[in-house]
Amino acid sequence: MQLIKTKAIVIHSLPYGESDLIVTFFSPASGIIKGMARGARKSRKRFQGSLEPFATVMLGAAVKESGALARVDTADLVNARLGIRSDLKKYGAGSVILELVSIFEVSGASDEVFRLTETVLDLLERSSASLSLLAAFFPRYLRLSGFAIPLSSCGRCGADLGLTGAMYAGGFSIYCTRCSPPAEASIGRGTVAFLRRAEIVGEEAIGRLKLGSRDEKDALDFLGRFASAAAGKRLKTLDIAGEF
Numbered sequence: 001m002q003l004i005k006t007k008a009i010v011i012h013s014l015p016y017g018e019s020d021l022i023v024t025f026f027s028p029a030s031g032i033i034k035g036m037a038r039g040a041r042k043s044r045k046r047f048q049g050s051l052e053p054f055a056t057v058m059l060g061a062a063v064k065e066s067g068a069l070a071r072v073d074t075a076d077l078v079n080a081r082l083g084i085r086s087d088l089k090k091y092g093a094g095s096v097i098l099e100l101v102s103i104f105e106v107s108g109a110s111d112e113v114f115r116l117t118e119t120v121l122d123l124l125e126r127s128s129a130s131l132s133l134l135a136a137f138f139p140r141y142l143r144l145s146g147f148a149i150p151l152s153s154c155g156r157c158g159a160d161l162g163l164t165g166a167m168y169a170g171g172f173s174i175y176c177t178r179c180s181p182p183a184e185a186s187i188g189r190g191t192v193a194f195l196r197r198a199e200i201v202g203e204e205a206i207g208r209l210k211l212g213s214r215d216e217k218d219a220l221d222f223l224g225r226f227a228s229a230a231a232g233k234r235l236k237t238l239d240i241a242g243e244f
């Protein structure tokens, strides 16, 4: 058993028994930590509402041998991000971000991934374009987790997808309009340019990238399919985000 003290983002919180919570955290050094917070639902004083999704906390926990739940001792609130929880649209977009973080656990590059996730959640709290922000998060996060979206050139003829637009027919290849097999999803040239920029601009600048609402929908349909292929299962939260 090892005692740790680390900054962490609350990903998920699940009631257990009458008074406990099973909480999933994401931390820079240890990645995903799943722990049991005893008495968290009975005593409000002990955790002060800090075990809610989107919050950043200073976590004190006893981490056990692989596979076993950690023991959550303290979770002092650093940033509750109530602005995400009180707005349905932001909540939907934020839920997709947290699901991506929990599915594509990145080992080794956790500091950068953690910083990116915090920055994007902070931007989301202030943003008026939450779906654009979510669309910009995808390519960047997927690249860090080893699933970069090949948006530079057609997977068959090598044409610049920025000039042709991109077609997606499943798997990990992206094609131009001429080479694509029957496609599941497609995005226009402007959206290709948007996603390429999102990968390379400074983190704070991600919040200034905007798509029209029609392009946001196309982008998220495409990104959701690509990420689901990479994950080997359909992302659960995408349907919620798409509602708004």
Ligand SMILES: [Zn+2]
Binding pocket: 154, 155, 156, 157, 158, 159, 175, 176, 177, 178, 179, 180
């Ligand atoms: Zn082609």
